[in-house]
Amino acid sequence: MKNIIYIVLGLIFGIILTKTEVISWFRIQEMFRFQSFHMYGVLFSAIVVAVASVQLIKLRQIRSLTGEPIDIARKFLNWGQLLGGLIFGLGWALTGACPGPLYALAGNGVLVMGAAILFAILGTRFYAMIRHKLPH
Amino acid sequence: MEIFTRPWPWYIGGPLIGLMVPALLILTNKSLGISSSFRHICAACIPGKLDFFRYNWRDHVWSFYFVGGIILGAFIGGVLLANPNPVAISAQTVSELQALGIHDFSGLVPSEIFNLGSLLSLKGFIMICVGGFLVGFGTRYAGGCTSGHTIMGISNLQVPSMVASAAFFIGGIIMTHFLLPYILAL
Numbered sequence: 001m002k003n004i005i006y007i008v009l010g011l012i013f014g015i016i017l018t019k020t021e022v023i024s025w026f027r028i029q030e031m032f033r034f035q036s037f038h039m040y041g042v043l044f045s046a047i048v049v050a051v052a053s054v055q056l057i058k059l060r061q062i063r064s065l066t067g068e069p070i071d072i073a074r075k076f077l078n079w080g081q082l083l084g085g086l087i088f089g090l091g092w093a094l095t096g097a098c099p100g101p102l103y104a105l106a107g108n109g110v111l112v113m114g115a116a117i118l119f120a121i122l123g124t125r126f127y128a129m130i131r132h133k134l135p136h
Numbered sequence: 137m138e139i140f141t142r143p144w145p146w147y148i149g150g151p152l153i154g155l156m157v158p159a160l161l162i163l164t165n166k167s168l169g170i171s172s173s174f175r176h177i178c179a180a181c182i183p184g185k186l187d188f189f190r191y192n193w194r195d196h197v198w199s200f201y202f203v204g205g206i207i208l209g210a211f212i213g214g215v216l217l218a219n220p221n222p223v224a225i226s227a228q229t230v231s232e233l234q235a236l237g238i239h240d241f242s243g244l245v246p247s248e249i250f251n252l253g254s255l256l257s258l259k260g261f262i263m264i265c266v267g268g269f270l271v272g273f274g275t276r277y278a279g280g281c282t283s284g285h286t287i288m289g290i291s292n293l294q295v296p297s298m299v300a301s302a303a304f305f306i307g308g309i310i311m312t313h314f315l316l317p318y319i320l321a322l
Contacts, residue, residue: 075294090308098171107211
């Protein structure tokens with residue numbers, strides 16, 4: 001039952017996302033209209049803490065409790081980050097939710113987000129179908 | 137009870153989100169990321185004959201447990217410990233959205249758009265279904281979402297994640313300021 005740890009970590013993440021209101025369509029609108037510091041404060045403080053943690057892990061060569069050295073996959077620059085990023089941004093401002101919040105909103109009882117998740121899966125499927133024609 | 141139901145300020149929630157990164161790395165040696173769950177669902181359920189889904193999705197089931205946990209945690213935080221007040225967005229945002237025809241500010245999302253019935257309207261279909269499709273397509277093309285790039289990728293000082301995060305914001309600003317007014321008028 002080693003998978004319980006993922007449920008527990010996900011559960012904590014779900015509570016944080018909900019209580020910090022980053023799953024709110026209104027908060028996302030407020031962010032893209034530059035009318036409050038809230039979302040920027042959340043993102044910047046999250047990034048600062050995450051950067052400090054990861055750099056400390058690398059500097060001290062901290063090992064995972066699984067016993068292995070901690071391994072973070074490197075990402076490589078290609079057109080996808082720019083073009084795919086723009087496309088995701090367009091969708092983000094429509095649904096008011098990126099993938100984590102889509103799931104969290106469903107858990108909040110906004111059941112119609114189940115349709116958004118279904119279409120996100122179809123969007124991923126469509127990407128797989130046409131990716132050989134896209135610039136990378 | 138109020139202490140459990142009220143929303144958290146950015147300086148509590150933001151650092152806690154950041155701590156998810158070392159928590160996952162140290163406890164499980166996994167990198168934070170949510171959008172890949174869509175890919176694993178495709179690989180498990182509708183792989184077709186596509187190379188992109190030709191891998192053993194069972195190696196990634198942790199992603200399904202993590203997402204299940206998010207849904208459960210959101211239920212605890214948002215339903216059992218629901219904040220009874222509307223999201224406290226700025227007065228300026230409220231008046232701009234009112235001018236675009238949004239009037240119900242009581243929930244996390246405008247319920248006049250995000251309800252099951254509105255899936256049958258053009259406006260609702262674009263906001264929910266087309267929006268979801270663009271999220272799924274764009275995150276996979278970009279190789280990650282706000283979690284995988286903006287938090288996890290940047291924490292590892294990856295330039296591609298910084299480019300992706302800038303693109304996320306530019307896309308969101310284009311939609312909010314240039315396209316959304318027409319969509320909300322439908």
